[in-house]
Amino acid sequence: MTQNSKRRQTKSVAQESLKNQTPGDDQHIEPQNVTVEVVYDELTIEEQQERLRLERVIERSFYEAGKALKELRDRRLYRSTHKSFEQYCKDRFGYNTRRQPYLLIEAAAIVDNLSEKCDPLDRILPTNERQVRPLTKLDPEEQWEAWQRSVEAAGKKVPSARIVKDIVEQIMERTKVPNPYQISEVCQILPKDNPELRGKGKSWCIVTEVNNFSCTVRAWDGEYVVKMDHLKSFDYLEEDCQQMGVLCDRLTRLRNQGNLEEAALSVLKQLGEIKRPYLTPVEEKLLGVLEREYGVG
Incomplete structure (x- = not known):
């Protein structure tokens, strides 16, 4: 020995x-x-490598879950058994809230952002979703700043969620501005450099919750938490906002039917990108045909 x-x-x-x-x-x-x-x-060299691999699997389990959930949602792979992604996640994975799968999806996007900027020789990344959650309130560049400061505060180790939250609050206080949006307001989504909003640049949405630095919004294809600078108000009148809210409800009910043909999804997408507070007669007829075809009304 x-x-x-x-x-x-x-x-x-x-x-x-x-x-x-x-x-x-x-x-x-x-x-x-x-x-x-x-x-x-x-340990042998092979055993050391296997230990490192397994440790990284455990550390990145929430990240892998977020990436998988995003693909399930984007490809609608739940449609054979469930009308909505949220209900599928509750039944299949036991998620207690509608937000839980979206939090994991958003956390995975933030880890991707941190990975791009991380020094490969000094790679310290989050190991659980709670460490990432405070970073969702910041822009990508600010996320990187907050994470680096949190790592330093933790002594060059993975910081606790409390440390990250404290650092994020310091950054937010530094740049605090009032949230100008209101519930039921109709806005355009501006993806900018947020990978979670990629492909949503033409979409309109309804504000359902106003937070300090972001809004929860509802679009035809789901619910999102969007930072203030990723929204642009259409400045519609109150009655116009009410009409768009009704339209959003109709589109959502159709989407939740599941098993929609590509032609039907194409119509929903087009209606989810209109830039006026009303439907043309042809658009109204098309939507009515889909509602009758799929038994939604």
Whole structure:
């Protein structure tokens, strides 16, 4: 056995001596230190590589889940058994809230952003979704700044969610501006450099929740959390916003039917990109035909 495969530990045996002391025995027992040899087996090069691989699998489990959920959602691979992605996730994975799968999807996108900027020789990335969650409130460049500062605050280690949250709050306080949007307001989505919003540049949406630095919005194809600078209001009148809300409900009910043909999905996509608060007579007829065909009304 090599010297490198052994380590020495010192252990007090006072308790063992006290165990052997009979009741009423006033004899003073001096603690004694003994050296105990603990043998560790050295790993082979292959075993070290396999350990590193498995550790990274565990660290990236939330990331892999987010990537898989995004593909399931984008390709609508749930449609054979469920009308909506949210219900599928609840039944299949036991997610208790509608937001949980979207949080994982968003977390995976943020890890991709951090990975692009991370030094390959000093690769410190998040190991769970809770560490990433505070970063969703920041722009990509600010996410990188917040993560680097969090790593430094943790002593060049993976920071806790609390450390990340504190750093994010400091950055947000530095750039705090009022949220100008209102519930039921109709806006255009501006993807910019957010990979989660890629392909949504022509879509309109309805604001359903106003947060400090973002809005939860509902589009024809799902719900999103969007930062303020990724939205642009259409400045519609209140009655126009109400009409668009009704239209969004109709499109959502059709989408949730599942098993829609490509032609039907194409019509929904086109209606989800109109830049006016009304449907033309032809568009209204097309939507009505789809609603009757799929039994939605």
